Amino acid sequence: MVNSSVRTDLPRAPGLARSPWTWLLGVLVLLGLVAWVYELGHGLAATGMRDVVSWGMYIFTFAYLVGLSAGGLIVASSSEVFHIEALRPLARLGVLTAAVFSAAAGLMIIPDLGQPIRVLNLFIFPNWTSPLVWDVTIITIYFLFSVLELWVMVRRPEKKKTLTTLAFIGLPLAVLLHSITAIIFGLQMSRPWWNTALMAPIFVASAILSGTALIVLIAWILQRYNNLRIPAATWRWLAGLMVMALFVDLFFVASDYVTIAWDNIPKDRQVLDLILPGGPYQLTFWFEWVLGGVIPFVILASSKLRAKASNLALAAALILMGVYAFRIELVIPAFVNPLIQLPPGTSLGAVSTSGSFQLVGHYSPTWVEYLITVGLFALTALAIAIGYRRLHLGRTIQEAAEHVAD
Amino acid sequence: MARWGMVIDQSKCVGCWTCAVGCKAINDEPLGYWWNRVLTTEPDSSAQVAAPATPAVDVPHGTYPNLELAYLPLACQHCNDAPCEKVCPVGATFRRDDGLILIDYERCIGCRYCVAACPYGVRIFNWGPAKREPDFVIGYGEEYRTGGRLVFEPVRPVGIVEKCTLCVERVDANEQPFCVDVCPVGARVFGDLDDPKSEVSVLVNDEGAEQLLAELGTNPNVYYLPSSHPSKVSD
Ligand code: SF4
Numbered sequence: 001m002v003n004s005s006v007r008t009d010l011p012r013a014p015g016l017a018r019s020p021w022t023w024l025l026g027v028l029v030l031l032g033l034v035a036w037v038y039e040l041g042h043g044l045a046a047t048g049m050r051d052v053v054s055w056g057m058y059i060f061t062f063a064y065l066v067g068l069s070a071g072g073l074i075v076a077s078s079s080e081v082f083h084i085e086a087l088r089p090l091a092r093l094g095v096l097t098a099a100v101f102s103a104a105a106g107l108m109i110i111p112d113l114g115q116p117i118r119v120l121n122l123f124i125f126p127n128w129t130s131p132l133v134w135d136v137t138i139i140t141i142y143f144l145f146s147v148l149e150l151w152v153m154v155r156r157p158e159k160k161k162t163l164t165t166l167a168f169i170g171l172p173l174a175v176l177l178h179s180i181t182a183i184i185f186g187l188q189m190s191r192p193w194w195n196t197a198l199m200a201p202i203f204v205a206s207a208i209l210s211g212t213a214l215i216v217l218i219a220w221i222l223q224r225y226n227n228l229r230i231p232a233a234t235w236r237w238l239a240g241l242m243v244m245a246l247f248v249d250l251f252f253v254a255s256d257y258v259t260i261a262w263d264n265i266p267k268d269r270q271v272l273d274l275i276l277p278g279g280p281y282q283l284t285f286w287f288e289w290v291l292g293g294v295i296p297f298v299i300l301a302s303s304k305l306r307a308k309a310s311n312l313a314l315a316a317a318l319i320l321m322g323v324y325a326f327r328i329e330l331v332i333p334a335f336v337n338p339l340i341q342l343p344p345g346t347s348l349g350a351v352s353t354s355g356s357f358q359l360v361g362h363y364s365p366t367w368v369e370y371l372i373t374v375g376l377f378a379l380t381a382l383a384i385a386i387g388y389r390r391l392h393l394g395r396t397i398q399e400a401a402e403h404v405a406d
Numbered sequence: 407m408a409r410w411g412m413v414i415d416q417s418k419c420v421g422c423w424t425c426a427v428g429c430k431a432i433n434d435e436p437l438g439y440w441w442n443r444v445l446t447t448e449p450d451s452s453a454q455v456a457a458p459a460t461p462a463v464d465v466p467h468g469t470y471p472n473l474e475l476a477y478l479p480l481a482c483q484h485c486n487d488a489p490c491e492k493v494c495p496v497g498a499t500f501r502r503d504d505g506l507i508l509i510d511y512e513r514c515i516g517c518r519y520c521v522a523a524c525p526y527g528v529r530i531f532n533w534g535p536a537k538r539e540p541d542f543v544i545g546y547g548e549e550y551r552t553g554g555r556l557v558f559e560p561v562r563p564v565g566i567v568e569k570c571t572l573c574v575e576r577v578d579a580n581e582q583p584f585c586v587d588v589c590p591v592g593a594r595v596f597g598d599l600d601d602p603k604s605e606v607s608v609l610v611n612d613e614g615a616e617q618l619l620a621e622l623g624t625n626p627n628v629y630y631l632p633s634s635h636p637s638k639v640s641d
């Protein structure tokens with residue numbers, strides 16, 4: 001049946017079970033699980049978080065994963081809504097990443113909970129004034145929606161009307177998902193760094209940016225190692241999307257910097273000084289602005305450089321790092337200097353040799369946090385690979401690509 | 407219905423930490439956990455939102471001979487419009503009709519959103535199994551429920567948030583919070599803010615007691631008499 005319809009000259013994914021990559025990813029997933037079991041036994045004391053910096057790697061990775069999931073749906077829906085034929089070959093891949101990454105974002109929250117066993121309380125006793133409840137709701141809807149859209153695309157591709165309707169719903173849904181995730185932070189007046197009306201626009205821009213970069217990276221891997229041919233027009237659109245999103249994203253972030261620097265309100269200024277060059281968190285600045293900002297911008301803006309797919313992939317990889325740095329910069333520095341910061345400081349909820357109070361917060365993730373986070377990324381990659389193969393996306397990408405004029 | 411509140415007179419406070427240690431004892435707070443802390447500050451309360459002048463406790467601010475020293479005893483402010491309550495996704499943090507903000511230990515999922523949202527930094531998460539010295543239950547020692555919800559027990563579960571309960575079990579038994587009882591100089595006054603004749607109401611309405619970070623609109627039920635307030639030594 002399926003096999004007979006596959007033309008042999010069309011690329012197929014290599015046997016997953018035989019690929020060493022699958023095994024590597026599998027081992028990483030296992031290690032993540034082991035770390036999680038360890039965390040369950042020791043409580044969140046196994047992490048680097050304490051009462052001053054009380055959110056860490058899990059939360060900034062969560063925000064990152066949500067961003068990656070929005071991009072896929074935006075690419076997929078734009079091809080339909082704005083009739084961008086060149087993006088159509090990647091529509092299914094986009095929706096697949098949307099589904100996988102929104103599920104991963106939801107999963108990332110679990111190890112961050114002190115009482116993971118009570119996670120269902122979110123659905124049993126939802127408190128509707130909490131932005132977290134809005135976010136849980138929109139992520140759930142978004143995940144179910146992407147699964148539905150993917151199902152229609154693969155199983156009922158002849159239903160053009162339905163697909164168009166879904167695309168029109170998908171676009172605002174992706175924007176909403178991002179705005180609400182931003183609002184978790186943006187509404188908190190106790191954290192001046194977060195409390196800006198620009199938070200939702202920044203999140204939407206960075207989602208389009210990182211989501212598109214992810215698609216570029218996956219498409220390049222497929223072209224390079226799987227003999228898939230992605231049309232030049234498609235690359236051009238993706239490059240254009242990335243450069244626009246990069247510009248808008250950094251423009252919003254810069255607007256925030258300028259406001260804080262000029263106002264010079266102590267609590268805002270303290271955070272900005274943490275991340276600007278010379279501050280203890282300056283690494284995030286360099287990653288966001290230079291490695292993931294200026295360099296990819298130059299690559300994407302130069303018509304000579306962006307003509308090569310491998311350069312686009314390089315730009316995409318740098319952008320992905322830059323956006324991750326932005327998530328770190330957003331979450332951690334906001335905790336370092338609490339509003340009321342007087343000696344001896346906040347009690348840590350732990351005893352250590354340096355006492356049980358901390359005036360200025362410190363955070364560095366432990367091996368448990370690294371392993372769990374890497375494990376989840378590995379699981380995500382596996383899910384994409386399996387989905388790609390099971391849904392025969394390679395074949396459909398190639399077929400759609402033939403209709404795209406170069 | 408009463409609305410319970412507290413006024414802390416900074417002009418009387420000597421920074422002895424008796425309230426903090428008393429709180430730790432009656433509530434069985436483990437090592438490294440302080441529901442109530444006594445911070446060193448300067449009399450000008452706006453200093454609270456800037457960087458601290460010195461990282462050391464009990465060190466006066468200013469240049470000799472113009473030195474100033476004041477203390478800010480800090481625990482949950484029992485806000486009437488409490489950010490922690492608004493952000494709690496499961497309603498584990500709730501406000502009782504008499505103004506007490508409490509945490510249902512059986513419902514909290516440990517997301518720590520409330521810790522991020524509280525402007526006063528007074529919420530404490532149970533990161534791992536608690537350590538206690540001496541390792542036996544002292545203080546109130548029993549579980550306490552209000553409206554069926556578990557809001558205190560001597561050994562708290564790992565993975566949930568705890569904080570000052572305004573000694574709910576004592577208040578319900580017509581007693582004062584323990585910190586008020588143990589303060590050696592009578593710097594802490596407890597009472598009903600809805601009763602205009604109560605001592606706390608008089609201190610708020612006539613003596614100029616102020617809320618901490620009032621500009622945020624959290625409307626706390628805990629007030630402070632600034633250290634510049636002429637201290638009336640009680641006879
Ligand atoms: S002080 Fe903090 S913990 Fe207490 S009620 Fe206000 S916001 Fe909640």
Ligand code: SF4
Pocket residue numbers: 493494495496497498499509513514515516517518519520521566567
């Ligand atoms: S940690 Fe507990 S009390 Fe705090 S917001 Fe989460 S569920 Fe509510």
Ligand code: SF4
Pocket residue numbers: 418419420421422423424425426444477479588589590591592593594
């Ligand atoms: S017990 Fe009284 S005097 Fe001592 S620190 Fe507490 S409020 Fe101040």
